[in-house]
Amino acid sequence: MRRLVILAVVAGVLVAGMLFPFIGGIGLAAGAVSDSAVGTNADLKAGVLPAATTVQDATGHTLATLYDQYRVPVESDRIAPTMKAAIVAIEDRRFYEHGGFDPIGAARALVNNSNGGATQGASTLTEQYVKNYDLYVAATTDAQRRAAVAPSYARKLKEAELAVSLDHELSKDEILTRYLNLVYFGHGAYGVQAAAQTYFGVDASALTVPQAALLAGMVQSPAEYDPVAHPDAAKGRRNVVIEQLRQQGSIDPQQAAAAAAAPLGSVPDPSTPPEGCIGAGDAGYFCDYVLAYLKQAGFPTDKLTGGGYTIRTTLDPDALGKVKAAVDQQVPPTQPHVANVMAVVAPGADSHKVVAMAANRTFGNKEGESSYGLPYEPENMGAGSVYKIFTAATAMEQHLIGIDTLISVPASGYTSPIYKNGNGKPIPVNNDGHYRAALTLQDALAESPNTAFVKLEESTGVPPVVDMAVRLGLTSLAETPYSGKAGTPSIADVMKSQNQASFTLGVTPTSAMELANVQATLASHGTWCPPTPLASVTDRDGKAVPVTQEACRQALEPGIADTLMTGLSKDDSAGGTSAAAAGSEGWNRPIAAKTGTTQQYKSAAFVGATPQLAGASIVFDDSNAPKPICDGSPPHTCSGGNIYGGKAPARTAYRALSDILGDQPIAPLPPVDPAYLKGTLPDAYIPPPTPPAAPDQPAPGGDENTGADNGGGNPGGGGNG
Structure with missing residues (x-):
């Protein structure tokens, strides 16, 4: 009616x-x-x-606004x-x-x-x-x-x-x-x-x-x-x-x-907030990571632009400013071809919170900017000898050695009796300098001779080392197809099936975020957690919205993780590959650290962890045709290359971590577990000391260079990493 x-x-x-x-x-x-x-x-x-969705930092300040209307x-x-x-x-x-x-x-x-x-x-x-x-x-x-x-x-x-x-x-x-x-x-x-x-x-x-x-x-x-x-x-x-x-x-x-x-009184240029992460300024990469993380977690990201959600993140704005200042100080945003990125993660037994991430590149779509997830997406050049951490952890887990075990350091030109190239021929492995014929595992991690870790891989086997890397935090290795095409074997699968000894020299793509989370896993007594950027997600009525995140898991026995932290503690000391960088930045805390450089000097990396914070920085050529990088003021591409993980990457990380930690109490590294000081392998014989390094070579314990570039099966040709 x-x-x-x-x-x-x-x-x-x-x-x-x-x-x-x-x-x-x-x-x-x-x-x-x-x-x-x-x-x-x-x-x-x-x-x-x-309704617009807001992305906030840990203090509640709006970083970005997502909307269609x-x-x-x-x-x-x-x-x-x-x-x-x-x-x-x-x-x-x-x-x-x-x-x-x-x-x-x-x-x-x-x-x-x-x-x-x-x-x-x-x-x-x-x-x-x-x-x-x-x-x-x-x-x-x-x-x-x-x-x-x-x-x-x-x-x-x-x-x-x-x-x-x-x-x-x-x-x-x-x-x-x-x-x-x-x-x-x-x-x-x-x-x-x-x-x-x-x-x-x-x-x-x-x-x-x-x-x-x-x-x-x-x-x-x-x-x-x-x-x-x-x-x-x-x-x-x-x-x-x-x-x-x-x-x-x-x-x-x-x-x-x-x-x-009355006058009209409107502002001279009425405008709504910029839509998306482009408007987040220095937090653009973090904002982009939040969206990628939500998508991977199965959150309906297509609903974000109209859902009226409030996404409170773990981003510490003060830490972000200090990380951004550190990466820009080493490599200016406008420096052609050279990217400098860093990620910082807070260790924890039930959560690994991403504290900050930054790149020297401005986040955006304009010329000279980048909207690629530089600090968290894998870069193709690799992280070099940082991967020796995984070989060390595997050998300790297999009870072969402990951090006090003397391991053999063959001279440059060493050919493994086990690992061959595609034609069945031995693969020569070189060092970038001269080393004692035997070093404790702790000293080997600090000085980083290539031959020692390739030889150690003969005992552990390559597949367990690859699996260790994935367990500790390099999860993308198990997710990314080796060929880049969906449905093909992952990078991890290919490394294992081809028995690529070069894996310990860091030849696979990796990201600063994943490397930082590896260190957070060690600093969390071996507990792996996903590197989460989320503090909470609420709907327009203020009700919590559940987000499915991977559960934390014990990736490494606590005694191994704690002992390996000490095993990595000499990198900033005399003889360590980042000692000069630590001194230049006034570093004064215990830290578990490792450096790495790829063979052709196209990238270099540094990872470090204190009980409070874990961080990783990578300097690499971000152009379509990467070239070697020379460390200078600022670092730049060049014909030969001399970048090392102990140079710009280490200076970036020490500066950022030092500034973030500020006047917080100096925390000691966890105590070692006596069960992992020695292993079942006997100590290597120590011959007389080798002559000093030639003047044109880095001294043992100085900067380093791995023996391989991205994706190759040949670990030879470089030096210590």
Whole structure:
């Protein structure tokens, strides 16, 4: 019965409208009859609107805003009464009297508009809400969006029917609030809160009479009444609204005069926040990692731009600033071809929180910028001798050796009796300098001779070393296809199946984030956790949204992890490969560290962990045709190369970690487990000391170079790593 009554009333008004070219400014073209409404009564009653998602740092500061429509829905009490009065005055003066459809108002608007009076719409605010809901929420295709505003009798009827239904089910204030949260105000601002912020930099609750009147007047045509592009038209329209407010008794004549005399007051360049991680500044890479992490966790990331979520992250803004300063200090953002990246992770038994990450490159899409996940995506050059950590951990787990065991250090040119190349020929392995013929595992990790670890791999086997790397944190090795094509074996599978001894020399792609998490695993007594950037995710109502994250697991027996921390503790001491860098940056804390450099000097890396923080930095050529890098002021590509992990990467990490830790108490490394000081292999025989290194060679314990470049099966040709 209600539908029939509405049909009769609407039809009567529309027939009358045939005598005029417009009804409320909407032409009724002949034949334009289609049921264009795509929303349902249930949708409208629920009233869920697309809302921007915010990504915050650990302090609650907004890093980035994700949206398709920049909208910040607010409750009724956060909308100024002046705004509600203004929109009712200009768009639907009988709003509180009619039942959703207003035949009297439609007829009055028809006559008034045809006589040149103040322009008023024939639709009620409730009908406009229905139409705008269809246009901005329900419609998903261009055809549906066109239909939502088409001059159709059927559409008008459907709008009226739904409006009357809503009026019976919702309060007037709820309808008005939803309308104001929905409509478009221009300059990318959807809804009154976004508009108040965009045009005036205030909350919707603080809108004054002239501000509210300006916004209310813009609803009819945001472009025509744009206060920046068309200030005179905007002011004229605003004053029409002010006059309507006066006529309806919402303001007195004195208030109206003062409001009409006020300047427009909008900001000179109204704009909504930048959309996405591009607007996050130095936190852009971290923001990008958050989205990648959520996607990998199975979170419906396609819902983020309209879901109104609040994503609180683990990013420490103070730490970010210090990491960014450190990477830029070593390699300026504009330095061609040379990238410097770093990631910092906090160890823990139940969580490895990502504290900060940065790159010297500005995050973005402009020339000289990068939107690739430089600090967390694997870079193709490799990390060099950092991977010797995995060989050491494997040998300790197999009880072959401990950190005090003397291991053999063959001279350069050593050929393994086990590992061959593709033609079945022995593979020569070289060192970058001269070493004692035997070193304790602890000293070997600090001085990093290649031959010692390739020989050690003969005892452990390559597959267990690869598996150890994955267990401790290099998870991408087991996920990334070796050929780059989906469905083909992973890098880890190929390394194991081909028995590539070069694995211990760090030839596979890796990332600073994963390397930092390896160190966090060791610093967490062998407990691996995913490097999480998430503190919490809540919906628009403040309710927690669960995110499926991998559970922490014991990747390495605690005694091995704790002892290996001490095994890595000499890198910053005399004879260690990063001693010079530690001294130059004033480092004064115990640290488990390791350096690495690839054979052709196209990349170099440093990893380090204290009980409080773990970090990794990599310097590499980020161009399409990588070249060797020379360490200088600043590092640069060159013909020969001399970058080492103990140079720019180590200086970056020591500086950043030192600044972040600041005046925190100096924490000792965990105590060793006596069971892992020695192993079942006998100590190697120690011959007389070798002669000093030649002047043009790095001294033992100085900087290092691995024996292989990315992806090769030949570990020879370099030096100590």
